[in-house]
Structure formats: C-alpha cells, structure tokens
Amino acid sequence: MARSSDSPVTYLLRDPKSKKSTPITCAIRFDNQRINIGIGFKVLPNHWNISKQRVKNVVDATDKDNINGYLERLENAVQEIFSELRSNLIPLTKEIVKQRIDAYLNPVAEAEKPKTLVDFVHWYIDTCPTRLVRGSKARTGRFISPDTIRRYKTTLNGLEAFAKIYPRPLLLDNIDAAFYKAFTAWLTAKDYATNNVSKYIENVKGFMSAAVDEGFTTNMAYRKFANLREDAENIYLTEVELGRIYDLDLSKNSRLEKVRDLFIFAAWTGLRFSDFSTLQPEHIKADENGNQYVDLRQRKTGGRVQIPIVHEAVTQLLEKYNKCLPAGISNQRTNDYLKEICQLAEINERILKHVTKGGKAVVKTSDGWGKTSPGVEKWTLVTTHTARRSFATNMFKRGMPTLLIMKLTGHKKESEFLKYIKIDTAETLDLMRQYLGPRSLTKMV
Template sequence: MANFNYYLREKSKDGDTPVLLFISYHGHRLKYSTGKSIHPKFWNEDSQLARLVKEFPNAKKFNDRLKFIKGEAEKTLMGMEADLNRIPSTIELKTKLDEVLKEIPEAEKEDPDRMPTFMELFDRYIQEAKEGTRLTASGKRFDKRSIQKYNTVYDTLEKFGKSYHLTFDTIDKNFYTKFVTYLNKEISKTVNGKKVIIKPSYTVNTIGKYIQVIKTFLAYATENGYNRNMAFQKFKAHNTPGFSIYLNEDEINQIMELDLRSTPHLERVRDLFIVGCWTGLRFSDFTAIRPENIKDEYLEIKTFKTGEKVIIPIHSMVRKIMAKYDGVYPNSLPPAISNQKMNAYLKDIAKQVDCLKTPVEVERIKGGLKAITRQEKWELVTTHTARRSFATNVYKSGFPAISLMKITGHRTEKAFLLYIKVTPEENAKQLLDHWRKTALKVG
C-alpha cells in the first residue's frame, strides 16, 4: 500500500521553506520536491495544505497545485507498477514523475480565465461553506458536521475519479450507476494473511446522503453558470428507516436506579442521559442547557439544529437530577462530554441492566444486501436513544402527536410516526384503550 504525505523541510524556519512530498510504497521511500515553498505559519499540518487566510491570498492556487502533484504521483506509481509488472525503484519513479509534471506545467493550472473543473469547483464550494461566504437556506453558517460531510464526499469522489473521468458533462446516468455500485462494493486486500478493508461497503442511507450532497452541489454549479447538464436532477437519494431502539419507562427507571457512586464519570453520564430521556432534546441541546434556559417549571431553549425555540415542562426525574447537582454546576446539570465518549460510557452503563441483555435482531441493508445480526439491547444504546425514547413513551401515554411534534420539532406527522417505535399491535391497543375511555363499544 502506498502513502503520499506532504511535509515542510523546516517547520520552525522564520521564512518560506520547501514543501516535500514523501512517497512510501512497498518498502521504498522517496522525498520528492514539489517546487513550492511556504511560510510555516500558513501551513496546516492536519490537512497538509495551506491555510485559507487573507494574509496568503494565493492559498487556493497553492493547494490546487499540491493536490494536482499528489494526484499525478498516485497515477504515475500505479501506471508504472502495471507497465513494468514490478515495483519501480525510487529513481525510476522520480524520473517518470519529473517527466509527467514537466509536460503539464503549473502555469496551465493558474490561468485566471480557465473554467474550474468539477473537482476544483467542489473544493471551492466547500471552502465557501467553511469561510461563511456561502450560507444555508435559512441564512446560517454551515456547522462543522456538514462541512465534514462535504469533505468526506469530496475525498470519496477523488478516489472514484481515478477510474471515472469526472467532468460536468460526465455526471450522468452512467456516473450515477457506477458511483452507487462503487459505494456498495467493499474493497479489501490481504496483508500478511489478514484481510484489510480499504473501503467499506456503505448503507443505503449513507449512499443517499452522498448523492444528495452531489445534487446540491450541482444545483449550485448550475445556478452559477458552471454546469448545463441536468441529468443530476433525476438521481435518486434513497433513504430507508435505519434500525434503532427505544427504552421504555421501566428500562429508563432501572438505569436511573443503578448505584454508580464508585464510578463518578459513569454516574454523570447516566444522569445526563436521563435528562435527554425526559426532555426529548438532541445531544447538542441537552448538553448545552444554560441557567437562563431554566424557567421555573419549564425549559426554554433554542435548538441548535433548527434554531427554533421549544418549551418543555421539567419532568420530576429531571428535577431530581437538577437538585442533585444544584450548587455544583451553574446549570444544575452534569457537564457535557463528547458524543463519541458518551456513547462508549452509555454502553458500560446499559450492560449493567439485566433486562437490556435481551438479544435483538438488527436488520440493515449494506452493499445492496439485507443483513440480519443479533445483538444485545445494551449494545445499541446511544445518546440519540434518549430522544427517541422520550418521543415514543410520551406518544404511548396518549399525548397527542401534533402537540408532541411541537417539542420534538418534527414538521410532518408522517415523519414523526416513522421516528417513534410503536408496533401495529401497540397502535391497536392504544385505540382500544381510547375507545374504552370514551365508553364506545367495539363491535
């Protein structure tokens, strides 16, 4: 497996220093000069590119050149291995790469009048979102999660582009079919007798998200005069209800009753999770409750995802937790930790509850195929389980769906009913109970 990484020759130099491309392949190592230099203060170690700052106005062109060189290096190495039927030496690779880059000089890539390629415009599209020069439909800046999603799609397209020529004219039905097939397929190889997955097969929903990002980008490209190919409008971004669980009130109570005093970090996570179970807020919201959001008997909070204000009565169990932390933290609630870490701790907590050790059949569609596995219920508990549990339990208690949607933020009853976890039998029982309460007879 080959690795291509950029690094600075002198990281601490007070002035411009050369950017080198370090190529590691099959035990060979080549330090290749890119012919580009940069001041270390403008260099981003994580992205291995220049920072997009006002003090470095040519950062975009600089990065385009580095991406181009890396792409040519990858293609050159792959081509030489195929042509020679062996691993080329570092001298052979350097000589060939010099020839390739000499044939395509940098000046050609820096023509200001040249229309950007598909991938160049996609990169600009992402940069505009990062910088805030392009906003969401509601006029807000894109959050980090959205930008991360764009970057992931960009990286995937870049890899796919090694076998498919990506231009605005080639984004058609053939592209859609081949790209979806590529996403569905697992790519792996054997290293030292062990299977190493290079690219996993993706779920239907993940593929749907990738297609939706591409469609949104192409709409932007069309609106700005870069694209005239309308084939993308027929691309289907499929979505199926993902497998998830909810906890009923008895299960929530058993989690609440666990004695976790010997593990304070788990105790705080448990308490914060219970707050989520009885407010219906998303992780980004129940971990951001401030003192000013607490209004006597209610929580008033502007949700992070939609920006809408919701008012939620404070449940007795939440009130109990607030009393526990009163005077300890300003908001009378446990401090927030990362979503990833909280999910890991939640599993440590949930597996202590006997009733959550029941096996559950998990159905997922991956690689275009339906797969059914069995997992114990505690393994499936996440921070989002809290919100789904709230919606499902309150709905089952007989609270009107339309009123509950005002708290959960669901815009349509159809979306809400897909979100909650209610079986057809439970729906029938709820209707029967309703008829009994209203003294109506069932034929």
C-alpha cells in the same frame, strides 16, 4: 486627443528640469482635496508636452504610444469612478477614492473556477464557515454547522476515491446518469447500507445544485438522481428501562454518572445531543407561577422549543447540578459510555436489526452483519439519539397528540416526526386494544 478642461486628473513630472528620465505623477483633485499616485512610467522632460500632459510625438520617444494610451485610460477610469460614486451618493473622501483607483490599477486576478466535482467540493467546504444553509425555510439564515461540514468531508473522501477508478474525469458537466449508476454501484460494492449510500447521493445533489447557483455549470442531470432510502430499525427505551438506567448507582464512577444523567435528561425532554450537551443555566426559565421549563433555539434547525420541566428525574437532575448540567463530551465517546451504562442496567433484550448492505438484506449479529442471527443485545444499539427517540415514542404511548409532541421536539413535518415512533407489534396491538376496547357502560333507562 484633447483633454477636458474640467478633468480631475493632472499629470506632472516629478523633476521637470532633470536631464534624465523622470517619473510621471498623477495628481487627482476633488472637493478641495488632492491625492498623488505614481503610475510607473518615466519620460525625458524635453519629450513632455506640458499643456497636453502627454508625451510628444517625437521619434526619440519610442514608447510614447504605450504611455499616452495608459494616461488616457487612467484619466477616463478616474472620471468614471467619480461619476459612479456621485450617482450612488457616496461621499468622495481620500480613502474611498484611493481605494477605488488602487483597485483599478491593481486588479485582483479572478480565481480559476473549479471544473471538476472534487475541486468544487473542496472550494465549497472552504467557504462553508461563512455560507448560509440552503434549502429548508426552517433552516435558512444560519451558517452551515461544523457537523454538516464533517459530513461533506466524508462525501468528498468518497468522491476522491471513486475518481481514481472512474474512467471519465469528474467534470461538473459529466455528473450525469452514468456517473450516478457507477457511483451508487461503487458505494454498494463497499458494503455500505442503503441509507448511507443515500446520504452520499443527497450530498452530491446538494453540491451540484450549489455549483449551478454559482454559475460554474449548467448541468441539471443531478435532479433525476434517486435517493433510495429504507426505514431504519432504530430502537427506543421504555419508561421501565429508563428507570433502570436512572436507578443505577454510579456514584463511584463520575465518568459514567455524568453521561447517564445527561442521557436521562434528554430522554425526558426530547433534546438532541447538540442541545443537551451544551445546555446552560440561562436555558432554564420559570413562568409567573414558578413552573420551570427549557427554552432554547435548537442548534441543528435554529427553531425555538419550550419544554415544561415536570418529570421527577429532570427536576432532580437540575437540583443535583444547580441548573448547570455537566458539559458534554464527544458524541462518539458518549455513545461508547452509554453502551457500557446500558449493559450495567441489563438492557439485554435480543433485537433483530435488519438492514440492506451491499444490496443484500442482512441482520446484525454480535459478530457483525449476517443473513441469519439470533439478534444482538439491546444495549449495543443505544446511542445519544436513542434518548430523543425514546421521548417521542413514550409520549406517543401515553396518548399525547402527535402535534403536541412535535411542538416539544421541534419537528416541522409530521412525516419526519413519525420516523421517531418506534413501537413493536405487541405494543401496537396493546394500544389498539385500548382504543377499541369497551368504555364505561351506561345503563339504559
């Protein structure tokens, strides 16, 4: 095949006078620039056609077809690279041209696509630190958080254990109704609570959705997987109970004192653990009248909240720590210390906590979960999230409008917010009486 006279590629011999085979060099010229590329082939100079820049068609040149075919393909590739760069208005520099030609000469082998759900989850978790949150509009544009990755790993551990006993391989194309029933039954048999089982299924659905988006499968059966959830019987602390906790003298126990102070701050601001445990002085601002407020973007959702600082306990804590609250410790250790604190504050009301575990309705006892129980003391159920739940419930009991509380907590959906309102039957009846009872009587004239 005749070479184009305007081709940017010229093939030269390194030593045209050699008596032995000498390397063929590719010289690429463009815009008064030149780069040389070694192509890995050698040829005897007397077998080389200088005008055609190809190996001669002689019997002794046994590999002429392979070499000439390679030279032809490389020349065409270089011309296509130049055409693409120019059409996209990309400047032809030595660095860019060499990078593109190197990519052609040394293509990176495409990684084998994961075929099983377990392999895909491993791959997905590995890419999570640079992967944006999917789904809710309120959370898009943020990278997946370490807390979410930890939950993914928990689900992965469950899938790996389940795969060992499931008779079919967990191929992405096999994640169907049969898998859903078997996996749900397996989780239930492990005595997991209904809501815990639901979290596993929710994550599996998310993984399968991502696998479809990545083009690894076209299996859409996961869309019919039901998430069976039940309302959690979580507790909140009343304003009186919060007062007892705040009034504890913990001056001789800095470990408990710092945790108590952070908890009380959260209970009167509605902040999550991830926010109140990392609060900085820059988050405390003041308006033109000197009124202080918390202004931050929530780590979990990325939503911005502004919370007036008006409760006396919050004001005192900011003064105590000069607007720099103690750094939080791990969530688990904080929960352990909170239980110790609440026990000291005698938060010992008996609570009946019902839940479905292993497919059976049970009640939490001091020794675990059983069918009958006098309940457990309230302090054993307190966690960091109890503060946020207490804030929402106490503000609701004060009569603050739901939408206003949601502005403070950062909730977008009322249905999600209402799960935070934890008032018992007696409190509900009291509130009803306040609304239904007679107001001030006006004398009729």
